[in-house]
């Protein structure tokens with residue numbers, strides 16, 4: 001858990017870490033995003049996930065190498081000067097950004113200097129039950145929290161969480177945070193074959209997400225080489241899993257694997273049946289439906305049998 005006790009930490013000379021700012025990266029949803037890394041020197045995380053793209057590292061409850069706020073702010077100012085048309089500043093880390101002990105102070109200063117640029121933080125949610133962390137996260141325009149597991153057994157096995165981190169406290173913390181938060185709350189679930197794709201895990205996630213009702217849920221799988229020998233699931237499997245969630249949940253299949261799919265032929269009835277089970281994005285439709293089926297899809301749209309809904313920046317198509 002992050003605390004304000006920094007006496008034993010090393011305050012870093014940021015000249016060693018020119019990589020506080022990274023990007024810009026173009027994203028379809030956010031536009032041009034500039035990243036801010038709150039731990040550029042080494043991995044500092046309270047998880048050590050099996051699928052992490054960073055090397056395995058000992059978990060920690062608080063950062064032991066800490067950058068000064070002023071140094072990060074100088075880097076942000078320089079980044080904004082260099083790339084004048086940034087749409088979003090994304091706070092992240094080699095590890096977990098909420099372990100940065102001055103996160104609240106940092107976001108307050110960023111909000112003063114950012115102009116019209118939006119702010120986003122990517123967190124593993126392990127500290128979300130801490131009121132001080134919630135105070136800081138409330139100041140972001142958008143918060144994206146990971147939730148790979150809704151049971152303690154899965155959290156321990158897949159995310160290899162630091163001692164004392166409890167999934168029930170995470171779940172309660174998210175509910176408390178959602179009740180207070182006015183921005184967009186996105187939940188990210190990363191599916192790892194044979195670990196969190198079992199019916200009991202998906203069922204537990206579904207039950208919880210129906211209570212939380214976040215603005216969007218991104219369901220994805222491993223896209224980059226993982227730290228340990230764990231396997232992704234196929235796009236077809238993600239699609240099948242997505243159908244185990246309640247259709248009212250704003251679930252988006254966020255996987256690059258869909259690019260490798262061979263599209264299939266769907267009748268009009270099959271298209272409507274597919275969309276009744278799970279709303280799909282244009283990307284999903286292009287991955288799933290062959291050319292003739294896409295024409296049928298367009299016809300059904302013109303007939304108003306399929307409607308378009310905007311779910312926090314992502315367009316979904318569903319059966320009317």
Ligand code: SF4
Pocket residue numbers: 045046047048049051052053054094095096124
């Ligand atoms: S939370 Fe992120 S940085 Fe930390 S171990 Fe998991 S994947 Fe890696």
